[in-house]
Amino acid sequence: QVHLVESGGGLVKTGGSLRLSCAASGFTFSDYYMSWIRQAPGKGLEWVSYISNNGRTTYYADPVKGRFTISRDNAKNTLYLQMNSLRAEDTAVYYCVRDRDRNYEYAFDFWDQGTMVTVSS
Amino acid sequence: DIQMTQSPSSLSASIGDRITITCRASQAISNDLAWFQQKPGKAPKSLIYAASRLQVGVPSKFSGSGSGTDFTLTISSLQTEDFATYYCQQYNTYPLTFGVGTKVEVK
Numbered sequence: 537q538v539h540l541v542e543s544g545g546g547l548v549k550t551g552g553s554l555r556l557s558c559a560a561s562g563f564t565f566s567d568y569y570m571s572w573i574r575q576a577p578g579k580g581l582e583w584v585s586y587i588s589n590n591g592r593t594t595y596y597a598d599p600v601k602g603r604f605t606i607s608r609d610n611a612k613n614t615l616y617l618q619m620n621s622l623r624a625e626d627t628a629v630y631y632c633v634r635d636r637d638r639n640y641e642y643a644f645d646f647w648d649q650g651t652m653v654t655v656s657s
Numbered sequence: 658d659i660q661m662t663q664s665p666s667s668l669s670a671s672i673g674d675r676i677t678i679t680c681r682a683s684q685a686i687s688n689d690l691a692w693f694q695q696k697p698g699k700a701p702k703s704l705i706y707a708a709s710r711l712q713v714g715v716p717s718k719f720s721g722s723g724s725g726t727d728f729t730l731t732i733s734s735l736q737t738e739d740f741a742t743y744y745c746q747q748y749n750t751y752p753l754t755f756g757v758g759t760k761v762e763v764k
Contacts, residue, residue, distance in 0.1 A: 583753040647700035
């Protein structure tokens with residue numbers, strides 16, 4: 537059974553940093569390309585970042601480019617999102633999702649409960 | 658970036674109604690279109706991908722169609738558990754983009 541368990545969220549001051557983790561189980565993590573998606577309170581879904589299965593290729597949404605870094609440790613079956621220079625508009629629930637499989641087929645098939653990040657002055 | 662225009666933003670319907678939600682992409686995306694359902698306080702749930710393919714376990718009352726720039730999600734007979742917010746998403750090009758959502762409420 538697929539599980540993606542996010543952690544590391546919390547309350548942080550404007551300009552601060554947080555590192556989110558996503559522990560994967562129930563599938564071969566190294567086969568999958570992964571993404572982070574976020575949802576601000578009462579708002580819609582926003583794609584944040586993507587990483588290839590081997591970690592060599594990454595993409596970022598413009599609002600987070602230069603501030604967030606996505607990475608993965610396939611030996612630990614874990615995805616990360618390092619968030620620096622946090623702003624109030626980064627306040628959201630952050631979800632990790634399986635983006636594509638090893639054949640680059642679309643996934644987005646399993647979502648866990650996410651982790652809440654609150655940025656406040 | 659590809660903009661996804663979803664309509665309506667909300668709709669009121671009754672149990673048993675057939676409803677349709679539309680999504681238009683700002684440029685052609687082939688059939689690289691997905692639909693998600695989200696209930697309050699819950700994570701999104703994937704319903705449809707490749708414009709018309711149901712995810713495993715999704716009931717056949719949900720259907721999707723379209724290609725290129727225009728897409729639709731149809732729920733054939735609305736039930737209590739279907740009152741939720743629905744989002745479209747294009748995955749043809751990064752950055753991936755979502756529609757603003759359609760809130761389906763009880764009339």
